Amino acid sequence: MRIYLIGAGVISRTHAETAAKLGEEIELRVADPNPAAMAEFLEQFPGVPSYTNASDMLNAEPPQDDDIVIVGTPPFAHLEPTLLGLQSGRHVLCEKPLAMNNEEAELMLEAARKAGKLLGCCSVRFKGMHHNETVKQIIRSGQLGDIYHVTWVNKWARSRSGIEYQANSRWFLDSARSGGGVMMDWGPYDIAMMHDMLQPETVEVAGAWLGKPETAVDPADTKFDVETHVGAMMTFRGGISGPRPVSVHYERASCTHGDEYVKVEIEGTRGSVKWTPFDSRQPVYIRFDRDGQVVEEEVPLPPRSPYTIMDHPLVHFHRKVRGLSSLANVGDRAVDHFRHLQSVYGSASTGQSQLTSIHPADEEGQA
Ligand SMILES: NC(=O)c1ccc[n+]([C@@H]2O[C@H](COP(=O)([O-])OP(=O)(O)OC[C@H]3O[C@@H](n4cnc5c(N)ncnc54)[C@H](O)[C@@H]3O)[C@@H](O)[C@H]2O)c1
Incomplete structure (x- = not known):
C-alpha cells in the first residue's frame, strides 16, 4: 500500500511512524514546500521520495485503489490538499479540525462522493483506548x-x-x-x-x-x-x-x-x-x-x-480502507x-x- 503525506511537520512524522505498524508493506511519499520541515522528516525517514508540492507528488504515478493521502498541514491548508487527494482518485485522511468552516467541509464531502473515495478525519485519536x-x-x-x-x-x-x-x-x-x-x-x-x-x-x-x-x-x-x-x-x-x-x-x-x-x-x-x-x-x-x-x-x-493515540487515526482508517470493522469517522x-x-x-x-x-x-x- 502507498501512503502520501501532505505536510512533513510534527504530526506527519507520527503518521509515518504508524505506517510501519500496519502489518503490511507501506511505501511512503511526502510533500512539503518548507525545506526545514522536509530536512527533519528525511533525517528521521531517509529515502522517502519527497516533493515540494502535493500536486507533483500525486501526479507522479497513477492511483491505486487502496492509496491513502494524509493531510497533515495546518487547518487553513486542509481544503486544497484534501480536494487534490480525492480528485486524484485516492482515499483521504485529513487532520483535525477537518476544515476551517462548514462550507469547506461540505466541499470535501462532495469531492469524496464524486470520487467514490473515503474522506476520514483524525479526530478519532482517542477512540479505541x-x-x-x-x-x-x-x-x-x-x-x-x-x-x-x-x-x-x-x-x-x-x-x-x-x-x-x-x-x-x-x-x-x-x-x-x-x-x-x-x-x-x-x-x-x-x-x-x-x-x-x-x-x-x-x-x-x-x-x-x-x-x-x-x-x-x-x-x-x-x-x-x-x-x-x-x-x-x-x-x-x-x-x-x-x-x-x-x-x-x-x-x-x-x-x-x-x-x-x-x-x-x-x-x-x-x-x-x-x-x-x-x-x-x-x-x-x-x-x-x-x-x-x-x-x-x-x-x-x-x-x-x-497502539498509541498517535497511531489510532491511521490504524482505524487503514482498517476502513481494508473493509474491516473500524472506529474511523x-x-x-x-x-x-x-x-x-x-x-x-x-x-x-x-x-x-x-x-x-x-x-x-x-x-x-x-x-
Ligand atoms: N502537533 C500535534 O501534536 C498535533 C496533534 C494532533 C493533530 N495535529 C494537527 O495536525 C495538523 C498539522 O499540525 P502540525 O503540528 O504537524 O503542524 P506543523 O506546523 O508542525 O507542520 C505543518 C506543515 O505543513 C506544511 N504545509 C503547509 N501548507 C502546505 C501545503 N499546501 N502542502 C504541503 N505542506 C504544507 C508546513 O510547511 C509545515 O511543515 C493541524 O491540523 C493540527 O491540528 C497536530
Whole structure:
C-alpha cells in the first residue's frame, strides 16, 4: 500500500511512524514546500521520495485503489490538499479540525462522493483506548439506567498550542490560519468521543461562550485572536439514551486562571461512570446505590492496545480502507461532527441555540 503525506511537520512524522505498524508493506511519499520541515522528516525517514508540492507528488504515478493521502498541514491548508487527494482518485485522511468552516467541509464531502473515495478525519485519536472502550461497554450494558447527564470538563492552566506547546507553530494562535482556538484544537476529540459513547441523533447547543485569559507571555509579535477557554450547554437526543434527552455540560480550557481539573462523568438513573478519557493510566470508577449507601468501585480494565493515540487515526482508517470493522469517522459522520463543533462557535457568536442532525451510525455501529 502507498501512503502520501501532505505536510512533513510534527504530526506527519507520527503518521509515518504508524505506517510501519500496519502489518503490511507501506511505501511512503511526502510533500512539503518548507525545506526545514522536509530536512527533519528525511533525517528521521531517509529515502522517502519527497516533493515540494502535493500536486507533483500525486501526479507522479497513477492511483491505486487502496492509496491513502494524509493531510497533515495546518487547518487553513486542509481544503486544497484534501480536494487534490480525492480528485486524484485516492482515499483521504485529513487532520483535525477537518476544515476551517462548514462550507469547506461540505466541499470535501462532495469531492469524496464524486470520487467514490473515503474522506476520514483524525479526530478519532482517542477512540479505541482500552479505558474508553470499557466505559462504552458500561454505558451500553444498561447498568447505569437511563442516562440523563454528562459532565465533560477538561481545564488546563497553561497548555496553549503555539505558546506552551509547540511554540514554533504560531499558526495555532491566528484564527485566519487555525480557524479557532482550543475548540478547534481539542474540541474534535471531545466531540468524536462523546458521539462514540452516546451516539446522538441530534445535538442542540443551547448556549456557548468563549474566553481568552491573559498572561504575561502572550505573544505580541504574532496575531493571537483565538479562544483558549470554551464552554457550552448541549442536549443530545436519540441514540443510546432513547427518547430521554441527555444534558451535556461541556468545558475545555488550554488556559485558565481558575482551577485546573478534569471531570468527565456520565450519570444515569441507576449509576454513574467517571474516568479520564485522555489519560489511560487513570482508573475508571462506577458509582451506584447499595442499600441506600453510595458505593464506588474501580472497574478492572482489559490489557492496553498495542497502539498509541498517535497511531489510532491511521490504524482505524487503514482498517476502513481494508473493509474491516473500524472506529474511523468517515464521510457524513466526519462532517456532522465538524458541524457540531462549529455550532458551538455559532451559538457563542449569535447567542442563539443551534441544532445539528447526525447521520446514523454505519453498519458496524460505530459513531
Ligand atoms: N502537533 C500535534 O501534536 C498535533 C496533534 C494532533 C493533530 N495535529 C494537527 O495536525 C495538523 C498539522 O499540525 P502540525 O503540528 O504537524 O503542524 P506543523 O506546523 O508542525 O507542520 C505543518 C506543515 O505543513 C506544511 N504545509 C503547509 N501548507 C502546505 C501545503 N499546501 N502542502 C504541503 N505542506 C504544507 C508546513 O510547511 C509545515 O511543515 C493541524 O491540523 C493540527 O491540528 C497536530
